[in-house]
Amino acid sequence: MSLHEVPRAGTARAVAPLLRVAGLDVRFGTRRGSLHAVRDVSLKLGRGETLCLVGESGSGKTTLSMALAGLLPDNALVSGSIAFGDREIVGLREGALRAIRGRRIGIVFQDASRSLNPVLTIGYQIAEMLRRHLGMARAEATERAVELLEEVGVNDPRLRLGQYPHELSGGLKQRVMIAIAIACRPELLIADEPTTALDVTVQRQILRLLRRLCSERDLALILVTHDFGVVSAMADQVAVMYNGRIVEYADVFTLFRAPRHPYAAALLATNPRHVLEAAAGGELRPIPGSPPNPLDHIAGCAFGPRCPRRHERCAVEPPLTSDRSGHAVACWYPSDA
Amino acid sequence: MSVAAPTARNRPAPSDIWRRASGWLLPVAFAAFVGVGLCGNVLAPVDPAFVDLANRYIPPFVQAAHPLGTDQLGRDILSRALVGANLSLSIAALSILVASTWGIAVGMIAGYFGGAAEIVLMRLADAMLSLPTIMIALLLVAIMEPGFWSVVAAVVMVTWARYARFIRGEVVAIRSREFLSAAVVCGTPAWKILWHHVLPNVLNAVVVLLTLDIGRVILLESSLAFLGLGLPPDRGAWGSTIFEGKVYLEIAPWIVLVPSAAMTVAVLLANSFGNWLSDRLDPRLRALER
Amino acid sequence: MARYLAGRIGQAALTVLFLLTFVFAAIRLTGDPTNLLLPAEATQQDRDLLRQSLHLDQPLLRQYASFLEDLARGDLGRSYKYEVPVTELIRERLPATLKLAFMAGGLTLLLGVPFGIVAAQHRRHLADHLTLLVALIGQSVPIFVIALVAVLIFSVNLHLLPVAGVDSPLGYVLPVVTLAWFGVAAIIRVTRVSMIGVLESEYIVTARAKGLPQRDIIYVHALRNALIPIVTMFSLVFATLLTGTVVTETMFSIPGVGRLAVESILNRDFPVVQAVVILVTVIYVAINLAVDILYGFIDPRTRSGGR
Numbered sequence: 001m002s003l004h005e006v007p008r009a010g011t012a013r014a015v016a017p018l019l020r021v022a023g024l025d026v027r028f029g030t031r032r033g034s035l036h037a038v039r040d041v042s043l044k045l046g047r048g049e050t051l052c053l054v055g056e057s058g059s060g061k062t063t064l065s066m067a068l069a070g071l072l073p074d075n076a077l078v079s080g081s082i083a084f085g086d087r088e089i090v091g092l093r094e095g096a097l098r099a100i101r102g103r104r105i106g107i108v109f110q111d112a113s114r115s116l117n118p119v120l121t122i123g124y125q126i127a128e129m130l131r132r133h134l135g136m137a138r139a140e141a142t143e144r145a146v147e148l149l150e151e152v153g154v155n156d157p158r159l160r161l162g163q164y165p166h167e168l169s170g171g172l173k174q175r176v177m178i179a180i181a182i183a184c185r186p187e188l189l190i191a192d193e194p195t196t197a198l199d200v201t202v203q204r205q206i207l208r209l210l211r212r213l214c215s216e217r218d219l220a221l222i223l224v225t226h227d228f229g230v231v232s233a234m235a236d237q238v239a240v241m242y243n244g245r246i247v248e249y250a251d252v253f254t255l256f257r258a259p260r261h262p263y264a265a266a267l268l269a270t271n272p273r274h275v276l277e278a279a280a281g282g283e284l285r286p287i288p289g290s291p292p293n294p295l296d297h298i299a300g301c302a303f304g305p306r307c308p309r310r311h312e313r314c315a316v317e318p319p320l321t322s323d324r325s326g327h328a329v330a331c332w333y334p335s336d337a
Numbered sequence: 338m339s340v341a342a343p344t345a346r347n348r349p350a351p352s353d354i355w356r357r358a359s360g361w362l363l364p365v366a367f368a369a370f371v372g373v374g375l376c377g378n379v380l381a382p383v384d385p386a387f388v389d390l391a392n393r394y395i396p397p398f399v400q401a402a403h404p405l406g407t408d409q410l411g412r413d414i415l416s417r418a419l420v421g422a423n424l425s426l427s428i429a430a431l432s433i434l435v436a437s438t439w440g441i442a443v444g445m446i447a448g449y450f451g452g453a454a455e456i457v458l459m460r461l462a463d464a465m466l467s468l469p470t471i472m473i474a475l476l477l478v479a480i481m482e483p484g485f486w487s488v489v490a491a492v493v494m495v496t497w498a499r500y501a502r503f504i505r506g507e508v509v510a511i512r513s514r515e516f517l518s519a520a521v522v523c524g525t526p527a528w529k530i531l532w533h534h535v536l537p538n539v540l541n542a543v544v545v546l547l548t549l550d551i552g553r554v555i556l557l558e559s560s561l562a563f564l565g566l567g568l569p570p571d572r573g574a575w576g577s578t579i580f581e582g583k584v585y586l587e588i589a590p591w592i593v594l595v596p597s598a599a600m601t602v603a604v605l606l607a608n609s610f611g612n613w614l615s616d617r618l619d620p621r622l623r624a625l626e627r
Numbered sequence: 628m629a630r631y632l633a634g635r636i637g638q639a640a641l642t643v644l645f646l647l648t649f650v651f652a653a654i655r656l657t658g659d660p661t662n663l664l665l666p667a668e669a670t671q672q673d674r675d676l677l678r679q680s681l682h683l684d685q686p687l688l689r690q691y692a693s694f695l696e697d698l699a700r701g702d703l704g705r706s707y708k709y710e711v712p713v714t715e716l717i718r719e720r721l722p723a724t725l726k727l728a729f730m731a732g733g734l735t736l737l738l739g740v741p742f743g744i745v746a747a748q749h750r751r752h753l754a755d756h757l758t759l760l761v762a763l764i765g766q767s768v769p770i771f772v773i774a775l776v777a778v779l780i781f782s783v784n785l786h787l788l789p790v791a792g793v794d795s796p797l798g799y800v801l802p803v804v805t806l807a808w809f810g811v812a813a814i815i816r817v818t819r820v821s822m823i824g825v826l827e828s829e830y831i832v833t834a835r836a837k838g839l840p841q842r843d844i845i846y847v848h849a850l851r852n853a854l855i856p857i858v859t860m861f862s863l864v865f866a867t868l869l870t871g872t873v874v875t876e877t878m879f880s881i882p883g884v885g886r887l888a889v890e891s892i893l894n895r896d897f898p899v900v901q902a903v904v905i906l907v908t909v910i911y912v913a914i915n916l917a918v919d920i921l922y923g924f925i926d927p928r929t930r931s932g933g934r
Contacts, residue, residue: 071836102838109836114829119851119927128847132839164927180837464645469911471870472904473649479892479900480653480663556769560874563771564889579771583878586775587783597772605767 018187018220019045019068024080024090026060026067035294037063039244040080042320045237047187050214050221052231052252054267055241056291061224064241065190068222069105070097085187103133106181110193112173116165122149122176123161129183148179153209171202175209182213189214192224207233228268232256240264243292243302246320249328260327260334263287263303301331309333367610370603377423381416385573388412394589408578408592409585418599421575424568425603428485429554432492433547439493440500441543445535447501448508459505462498470495474561483566491561492554500546507539541618549611552604559600575600631923639916646908650901651694655687663897698905704898708891713902717884721906724883727875728868730803735810735864740857742811743818744845750823758815765812770871774805774878791880802879806871810864817860821853828852854925862918869911 026038038060045051053061066072068082070089082089087100101107109115117125126148127141136144142161149157152175165173174194181189191210195203211234214221223234231238235252240261248261259265266287289306292298300315301307307314313332322328373380383402389411397406397414405415447458474491481487511534521530561567562576570577575596582592654663697704703713746758765773778801781788788801825831826849834848873885880886884903891899922929 069836071832098838098840100838101836107833107836109829109833111829115833117830117834117848117852119925120848128839128843129837132837132843166928177833180833461645464642467642467912467915468646468649468908469866469869471873472908472911475873475888475892475900476650476653476904479897483892552767559769560771560870563874564877566889566892576771579775583775586779590779590783593775597769597775601768601772604769608767 017044018047018049018085019043020081020083021068022081022083024064024067024082025078026063026072027077028073029075029077030295033295036297037244037294038067041244041246043239043246043249045188045220045222047220048214048218049236050223050234051237051239052235053222053224053239053241054226054228054231056226058243058291058294059241060244060294061241062192063244065192065222065224068188069101069107069190070094071101071107102129102186103184104186104188106184106186106189108174108177108181108189108191108194111197112170112177113165113197115177116173118165120164121161122163122165122168126176126180126183129180133184144183145179148183149176151213152176152179152182153205154179170198171205174198174202174206178206178209178213182217182219185217186219188220188222190222190224193226194223195230196225196227203230210234228256240267243298244294245302245330246328247303247330249320249322249326251326254325254327258335260329260336261303261331262307262309262333262335265335363606363610363613367606370606371426373419374422374426374603377419377421377426381413381419383413383416385412385416385420386571394585396589397591397595405595406589406591408582409589414592414595417573417578418575418595420573421578421596422599422603424572424574425555425558425600428488428492428558429551432489433496433550433554435489436493436496436550437500437543437547440497441504441539443497444501444504444506445508448505448512449530449535455505458501462501462505465494465498466502470557471560474557475566478561478566483561485568488558488561488567492557495557496550496554499550500543503542503546504539507542508535511535511538545611545615545618548607548614552607552611555600555603555607628923631929632920635916635919639912642912643909646905646912647695647698648691650905651691654901655690703902703905706891706896706899708894708896708899713899716887716899717902717906720882720884720887723881724872724876724885727799727802727806727881727883728865728872730799731806731810731868731871732861732865734803734807735814735868736861738807739811739814740818743815743857744822744850746815746819747822747826748845755819758819762812762815765808766816768808770805770809770874771878773808774801774875777801777805798879802875802881805878806868806875809867809871810861813860813864813867814857818853818857821856822849825849825853851925855922858918858921858925862915865914866911869907 021044022042024038024041025036028035028037041060041064043051053064055061063072067076067078068084068089070092072078078090080090084100085104087096089097089100092100116122123142123145126145127136127138130136130141130144131138145161146157149160154160154172154175160168160172160176165176168176174197178194189210194210195206198206207230210221210223213219221234223230225231231252238248238250238252238255239246240248240255240259240263242263248255248259248264250259255264256268259268270287287306292302292305298304299317301310301318304310304314311333318330318332320328320330382404389407392403392407392411393409395403395407397404399406403413403415405413405418408414408417443458443462447455473495477491477494478487481490558567559574559576559579562574563580565577565580567576568574570581578596579593582589582596585592701714703717705711706713706716709716742758742761746755749755781801788797791798830852831844831849834844839848872883873889875881876883876886877889884907888900888903891897891903
């Protein structure tokens with residue numbers, strides 16, 4: 001019952017990418033100063049591709065994913081470019097953003113218990129997507145909602161329509177969230193730690209569901225996670241983030257086989273599977289120190305204080321440079337490929 | 338990083354600055370109010386009952402002898418207002434004291450001994466709290482004849498249950514803590530445990546409840562006075578003064594406005610001080626505010 | 628849902644029973660009931676007659692039973708002053724009070740909720756501060772002060788509205804506004820706080836992520852959730868409305884049951900007082916019950932076994 005039995009979404013095509021981010025910078029104005037959450041991030045995503053954003057908390061991965069849908073709070077200062085299809089997201093008016101959100105970009109949040117409205121029925125919360133974005137009539141929307149629930153693997157879909165979120169289990173709620181997100185056939189799905197709040201067995205089911213939907217619908221997926229198990233199961237491409245920057249970017253096989261950035265390598269080494277292997281005869285090596293406070297302004301490489309390969313050169317911020325195969329690293333002393 | 342709703346604006350607000358600056362203003366003002374109130378009788382420049390028909394309807398700020406003017410019988414308004422403050426505060430103090438003592442006792446017994454006592458007492462308290470205040474007050478005043486004691490009784494009756502409920506909750510919470518079990522094991526009698534261990538822990542919250550009740554009680558007592566159901570009008574309670582002065586609204590509005598302003602300030606101060614205190618002492622209490 | 632309803636109705640019934648017991652106890656325990664239940668000029672003969680009819684020589688329980696029986700039959704006694712059955716007096720006066728209370732209650736919601744929503748949406752800026760100021764005044768200033776100031780401005784100086792009486796519809800304006808003021812303030816504050824809390828919830832983020840129009844987000848997603856504490860506050864507000872009607876009726880000389888009760892106390896016409904207290908309290912309990920039932924509809928979580 002391996003996840004790998006479900007076909008992965010296609011690899012990048014030669015056509016223009018669905019999403020192209022260039023030099024994205026996100027700052028928050030807080031009482032304690034300016035919080036620089038996302039620093040000079042660039043990436044691209046093709047149709048039907050799955051990109052995983054990995055990092056510890058505070059790495060900026062959630063902020064980045066929210067920025068892509070224009071879902072940041074009022075006090076966020078965004079500069080750079082997010083080109084989604086033919087539209088530029090940065091600086092777009094709220095009205096235009098609303099037309100895109102839900103319709104062309106679907107979002108799945110981490111905790112379905114808190115992300116579903118407790119006083120509205122499941123049926124209503126799905127159908128309103130169809131009514132508002134696609135102009136469907138109530139009856140038609142209800143029927144389509146039933147179909148959607150079936151597609152995401154919810155049993156007894158007609159019964160569920162009239163139920164409220166608190167009557168459903170965690171796994172079912174998450175399936176409902178996914179149904180809501182794909183209801184209008186979006187081109188891009190953003191999932192922020194969609195399985196973290198679920199039991200391990202349910203996690204696999206949800207991931208399988210996402211994989212299936214993405215390949216069936218040619219849906220691009222950006223998956224934010226801190227769990228490399230999820231990355232190995234889902235990703236085509238992986239971007240490792242640290243302190244608001246992408247420090248390594250590669251396709252999943254390359255990253256797992258030969259990570260070049262010391263942080264990425266260290267993270268992979270703390271992966272549970274590796275930990276087990278290490279316990280069997282090797283060493284357990286946690287990463288010393290802790291991630292920097294995003295409010296602090298750090299000169300040079302942010303990972304420097306914790307890096308075993310640190311040298312004088314690291315006092316200058318290393319740029320993200322990619323080699324011919326598209327594998328990018330931001331390090332003065334990356335491991336050999 | 339949380340993704341707040343589009344309407345959340347996170348700049349530092351002017352209200353926060355104000356709050357920090359006026360730190361001790363409130364308790365000082367409240368203390369002044371209580372001081373003035375309790376000494377009202379003494380502070381009154383003129384005998385408030387002195388009828389001077391030659392000097393009726395003098396407006397405020399006109400004569401030095403009567404800084405706030407005179408009423409329909411020539412009595413000094415400032416003095417009457419001070420006496421009114423004294424009356425309101427005295428009644429409030431007495432009735433809150435009795436109500437809280439009674440309520441705390443009930444709450445402690447219910448919380449500590451549990452079982453049937455707890456169920457019965459708490460049901461009583463709940464039922465008491467679910468009846469409208471004014472109706473109970475009217476009933477008691479009717480039975481006991483309007484006057485000082487009926488007002489006190491009415492206030493006590495509608496106030497005690499809140500203390501009982503709160504104290505019982507606190508006692509139940511403390512009941513299971515170790516130092517209490519230790520005391521029980523040592524064979525300390527129940528009343529001693531309650532007095533020495535439980536009471537000090539709930540004192541903070543009780544003080545806040547007391548303060549918040551002052552405003553409430555002043556309003557109730559004044560309402561009863563206004564309706565003619567409190568002390569006799571010549572005693573000068575604010576409510577009575579307002580009621581009597583109502584008919585002179587056109588020709589001498591200050592008769593009514595001075596005690597009204599006094600009452601407003603009193604209630605505002607008491608409530609604000611209560612809030613201030615509750616923020617300082619015990620943030621949990623915000624939830625109790627009705 | 629049925630279980631929830633049954634539970635609530637049961638509780639309401641118990642409260643009413645407690646009230647009746649309280650009234651009964653209060654009268655019996657504070658001395659000779661005949662003092663209260665007879666006018667001052669009653670003779671010893673009258674007293675003895677009353678003793679008999681009230682079964683005062685009988686055990687307490689028997690008296691209690693007959694007290695409840697009388698009430699169940701709708702017999703609320705006779706007024707001394709007016710020498711008519713109390714029920715007649717009440718029937719005459721109740722409409723005015725109900726009109727006043729319900730109009731004020733309606734105004735409370737019609738003004739309170741929208742202003743609260745506006746304040747929540749424009750948090751910490753001018754609209755919010757202004758609204759909060761109005762709310763603060765409303766909750767701190769005693770009702771008769773508001774009434775007096777209103778009368779001073781609108782009747783005495785501007786001559787727009789009548790000083791007293793409700794003969795014309797205009798006559799209702801001042802009393803209703805006065806009465807509603809405190810409630811409006813309280814509802815504004817609770818709506819604001821509730822909406823602010825709700826607007827920061829994750830399901831609102833989801834609603835934004837779904838690309839829904841702002842109108843849907845505020846009125847369908849947010850308000851429905853924010854209603855719960857608002858409804859709670861409303862039943863508390865209603866209690867103060869009751870207090871308020873007694874004062875307002877006196878203030879504006881409105882012929883309602885509140886004023887009737889006060890006059891009867893001053894006239895030592897106890898049967899009327901007793902009847903009004905019981906009746907008004909029962910109405911109050913009924914309103915609270917209606918509110919509780921409303922909960923069941925607003926918050927589906929209550930239906931499936933409590934929160």
